[in-house]
Amino acid sequence: MAVLLAVLSCYLMWKSAELPIGWEPRRGPGGGAFPFWLALGMLICCVVIFVRALRGKTPESRSEEPYMDGETIKLIGISAGSIAVTLIAIKFVGVYIAIPLFFVFYIRLVGRHSWVTTSAIAGLSPIFIFFFFEVGLRILLPKGFTEPLFYPLYKIFLST
Amino acid sequence: MELVGHLSDGFFIAFQPLNLMLLVIGCAVGLFVGAMPGLGSVNGVAILLPVTFFVPPTSAVIFLAAIYYGAMYGGAISSIMLGIPGASTAVATTFDGRPLALKGLADRALVAAATASFVGGTISVVLFTLFAPPLADFALKFGPPEEFALMVLAFATFIGLGGDDIPKTIFSICIGLVLSAVGLDIISGEPRLIFGDISGFYKGISFLVLAIGIYGIGEMLWTIDANKGKVEIAQHSVTFKRIMDSLKSLKKSIVTMVLSSGLGYFVGILPAAGATPGSLMAYGMTKSMSKKPEAYGKGEINGVVAPEAANNAASTGSMLPMLTLGIPGSPTTAILLGGMIIWGLEPGPLLFIDQQDFVWGLIASLYAANFFTLLINLAFIPVFIWVLRMPFTILAPIIFVLCIIGGYAPTQDMHDVWLIFLFGLAGYLLRKLNYPMAPAVLAIVLGPLAEKAFRQTLIGEHGDVTVFFTRPLSGTFMVLAILLFAYPLYLGHKRRKAARAQGQAENDGAT
Numbered sequence: 001m002a003v004l005l006a007v008l009s010c011y012l013m014w015k016s017a018e019l020p021i022g023w024e025p026r027r028g029p030g031g032g033a034f035p036f037w038l039a040l041g042m043l044i045c046c047v048v049i050f051v052r053a054l055r056g057k058t059p060e061s062r063s064e065e066p067y068m069d070g071e072t073i074k075l076i077g078i079s080a081g082s083i084a085v086t087l088i089a090i091k092f093v094g095v096y097i098a099i100p101l102f103f104v105f106y107i108r109l110v111g112r113h114s115w116v117t118t119s120a121i122a123g124l125s126p127i128f129i130f131f132f133f134e135v136g137l138r139i140l141l142p143k144g145f146t147e148p149l150f151y152p153l154y155k156i157f158l159s160t
Numbered sequence: 161m162e163l164v165g166h167l168s169d170g171f172f173i174a175f176q177p178l179n180l181m182l183l184v185i186g187c188a189v190g191l192f193v194g195a196m197p198g199l200g201s202v203n204g205v206a207i208l209l210p211v212t213f214f215v216p217p218t219s220a221v222i223f224l225a226a227i228y229y230g231a232m233y234g235g236a237i238s239s240i241m242l243g244i245p246g247a248s249t250a251v252a253t254t255f256d257g258r259p260l261a262l263k264g265l266a267d268r269a270l271v272a273a274a275t276a277s278f279v280g281g282t283i284s285v286v287l288f289t290l291f292a293p294p295l296a297d298f299a300l301k302f303g304p305p306e307e308f309a310l311m312v313l314a315f316a317t318f319i320g321l322g323g324d325d326i327p328k329t330i331f332s333i334c335i336g337l338v339l340s341a342v343g344l345d346i347i348s349g350e351p352r353l354i355f356g357d358i359s360g361f362y363k364g365i366s367f368l369v370l371a372i373g374i375y376g377i378g379e380m381l382w383t384i385d386a387n388k389g390k391v392e393i394a395q396h397s398v399t400f401k402r403i404m405d406s407l408k409s410l411k412k413s414i415v416t417m418v419l420s421s422g423l424g425y426f427v428g429i430l431p432a433a434g435a436t437p438g439s440l441m442a443y444g445m446t447k448s449m450s451k452k453p454e455a456y457g458k459g460e461i462n463g464v465v466a467p468e469a470a471n472n473a474a475s476t477g478s479m480l481p482m483l484t485l486g487i488p489g490s491p492t493t494a495i496l497l498g499g500m501i502i503w504g505l506e507p508g509p510l511l512f513i514d515q516q517d518f519v520w521g522l523i524a525s526l527y528a529a530n531f532f533t534l535l536i537n538l539a540f541i542p543v544f545i546w547v548l549r550m551p552f553t554i555l556a557p558i559i560f561v562l563c564i565i566g567g568y569a570p571t572q573d574m575h576d577v578w579l580i581f582l583f584g585l586a587g588y589l590l591r592k593l594n595y596p597m598a599p600a601v602l603a604i605v606l607g608p609l610a611e612k613a614f615r616q617t618l619i620g621e622h623g624d625v626t627v628f629f630t631r632p633l634s635g636t637f638m639v640l641a642i643l644l645f646a647y648p649l650y651l652g653h654k655r656r657k658a659a660r661a662q663g664q665a666e667n668d669g670a671t
Contacts, residue, residue, distance in 0.1 A: 038334045048327040111553025
């Protein structure tokens with residue numbers, strides 16, 4: 001992991017170096033200086049962490065347990081994967097279809113709760129979200145192709 | 161006795177029917193907004209600011225201040241019940257609040273948080289009323305070097321008192337600071353660190369994105385991992401008696417409350433700091449002063465009391481420079497300041513002379529807001545406890561959805577939601593390797609301020625870094641920071657020496 005983070009630090013340093021990183025006459029430190037030196041700090045930390053891990057100074061490096069076992073990978077994969085799918089779905093079908101579907105998937109298929117619980121949460125969530133965010137706080141949420149279906153609702157609740 | 165006169169005038173204003181109604185509504189809205197992961201006092205105040213243009217400025221500021229206050233209480237609720245800070249100010253509350261809830265003592269933690277918030281709020285309002293002018297004078301002496309030194313001190317607190325692996329803590333601070341530098345350069349305006357030329361990076365990465373990612377999505381993944389999806393959270397009953405017992409047991413925490421309130425209040429006044437570092441510093445201070453520091457992070461009641469007292473005190477403190485100097489002490493007061501200008505008031509010392517109704521009405525409303533929020537909060541503890549009874553496979557998707565929508569709401573940009581998701585995953589993977597994440601969140605909040613203060617100083621001093629040490633105030637902060645930094649190294653050295661001596665003794669015994 002430390003090696004991976006060291007690579008990230010190098011990338012950040014390189015990226016920061018696109019702007020002047022040194023001292024600029026009359027204007028003070030260049031725009032890239034602050035992130036550059038901090039990224040260097042990250043790199044140094046990574047090296048220290050890596051060396052310490054090799055020498056077995058930290059409890060993690062001495063631990064015999066695998067970083068993730070099969071069951072964990074499966075559970076985390078399902079959770080993270082379903083969020084990612086939901087995020088992509090929001091772009092096309094909008095919040096009001098993607099989120100109930102996410103609830104159905106997670107509560108019914110992962111959690112194995114009854115259809116009553118599932119449909120209560122999946123059914124009530126869009127109504128709550130609509131009234132709290134769109135009507136209450138006036139934040140319009142992405143709706144994808146379902147946008148035209150909401151025009152009558154906007155007219156009723158948001159016209160004032 | 162001029163003060164008493166002003167204050168009673170203020171109460172007269174605060175208790176007018178319209179103002180009192182707005183005060184109670186504001187407290188309730190604030191509690192709710194604060195408790196929602198992703199929406200903090202800043203979002204609540206920002207979103208509801210337009211609503212206040214229909215009422216007189218005094219009523220408007222009372223309403224917004226009540227939201228601000230309510231959110232400070234509310235943040236603790238989600239920190240304790242869900243382990244996700246409802247706002248950055250409640251980050252420190254999760255450290256001990258969450259373990260307490262997992263032990264089945266959520267009601268105790270909530271009562272402690274509410275009481276500490278009340279004490280912190282009340283002490284700071286009294287301090288606010290009494291010591292406004294001299295303290296404002298003192299903070300006026302702060303220039304960029306002092307601000308920067310103060311932030312270095314805040315980071316050093318983490319390294320010295322965090323108790324985590326030191327290189328990993330520093331790494332976490334650095335990555336938070338680097339992420340805060342994404343966007344347009346604050347001085348030259350040039351774009352920097354625009355990864356893959358995605359336009360969303362031009363506006364920078366908000367601390368909310370990182371905080372929701374790490375504490376929302378990351379925390380849920382972590383919990384799923386730790387419990388393999390089969391969480392059954394401890395059941396417990398809440399009765400009036402239990403609440404009273406909790407209150408009684410808080411007697412031991414009075415010293416912590418008072419000290420943390422004082423610290424939080426002072427940190428809140430400083431324009432650069434505010435409630436988040438204030439609460440973290442109070443946590444660190446309480447932990448280092450405690451007789452059994454190892455109990456912290458595992459469910460120590462003082463670990464909830466200290467940050468909660470401090471963040472409420474700081475929120476009051478941050479109003480001081482806003483009112484007296486026209487410099488906001490926190491992002492939320494920055495928005496309040498913006499509102500005051502729209503209402504046609506000129507922030508600054510003249511406010512105390514020209515707009516006495518406004519100033520004293522606000523101060524009196526702070527006393528009242530404290531009282532009402534405590535009542536509302538205590539009354540609803542059973543409702544908050546109810547949240548915990550939900551099976552995890554229902555709670556987790558609801559939180560994921562709150563994170564998605566809460567992350568979308570402030571900027572209305574899906575780019576931020578994707579970042580939240582990525583930070584969540586990364587935060588989870590790093591946490592499995594014991595990388596502390598709180599320093600990164602603090603760093604991304606303080607990053608832009610630190611960079612600005614640092615660069616302003618260097619421009620002013622033509623690149624001479626010694627100025628941070630030669631100015632008396634910033635020098636003091638820097639020396640304190642270095643001491644804090646050296647403290648764990650010294651401890652480690654001592655421990656190694658002791659271990660070696662013991663090893664020696666064993667060897668001697670064997671031969």
